[in-house]
Amino acid sequence: RRRRNRLVPYYNSEGQLQGWVREEKSQNTRPATSLPQPIRHSQLPISTRPTAPLESNVAPAPAKLTTPIPSAAPPSWDGFPDGRIKCHFTPQQIEDTSQLVVYWAADKLPGKRGSPTAATPDKGNISRFNCAGVVECDSKVCLSQIAPGENILRQLQSECTCGSKLFHRSCRFQWSIARYIDGAVFESNHTHTHSRYTHLLV
Numbered sequence: 001r002r003r004r005n006r007l008v009p010y011y012n013s014e015g016q017l018q019g020w021v022r023e024e025k026s027q028n029t030r031p032a033t034s035l036p037q038p039i040r041h042s043q044l045p046i047s048t049r050p051t052a053p054l055e056s057n058v059a060p061a062p063a064k065l066t067t068p069i070p071s072a073a074p075p076s077w078d079g080f081p082d083g084r085i086k087c088h089f090t091p092q093q094i095e096d097t098s099q100l101v102v103y104w105a106a107d108k109l110p111g112k113r114g115s116p117t118a119a120t121p122d123k124g125n126i127s128r129f130n131c132a133g134v135v136e137c138d139s140k141v142c143l144s145q146i147a148p149g150e151n152i153l154r155q156l157q158s159e160c161t162c163g164s165k166l167f168h169r170s171c172r173f174q175w176s177i178a179r180y181i182d183g184a185v186f187e188s189n190h191t192h193t194h195s196r197y198t199h200l201l202v
């Protein structure tokens, strides 16, 4: 019934999202008997395969059954993403992860208004962030890693609980969240220059 063609993700051998292709509604893709195997479908983690029939009032078209299942949320979304990530979240997974909650303190970067009901992620509502780094203790033996607050300069005027000076370590980790009609695409790069916080405030 929808006029737009669905976008279908495709993956490399590691199961990472490589991009999106339009599912052409041509004569060639209609027959259900000899559809080509979805790319890398067999390599998706077991947990991403459907285990129950789709809840839907409308019976899914046969072609849909062979559509590669978008990669699932990381098995344990803990709110502290790190490293290069590119993965797709279904609306259910977005709900299960408290709207893709991220606990890293961050500076908001210019995003793109777009529309959360857009047909593709790139036309969706895109928000971008840069990790705000960490406030660290000057002492080699102290492991304090303090979450940067609104006013880092003021934080740096305090001493660490161990009595040493504090300094701010910046971080290159950036992430973006593109929301669109079928969910969201989370993308990040770089590895944090610091570990998780041990303290929220000095």
Ligand SMILES: [Zn+2]
Pocket: 137, 138, 139, 142, 143, 144, 160, 161, 162, 163, 164
């Ligand atoms: Zn300290």
Ligand SMILES: [Zn+2]
Pocket: 104, 131, 132, 133, 171, 172, 173, 191, 192, 193, 194
């Ligand atoms: Zn960071």
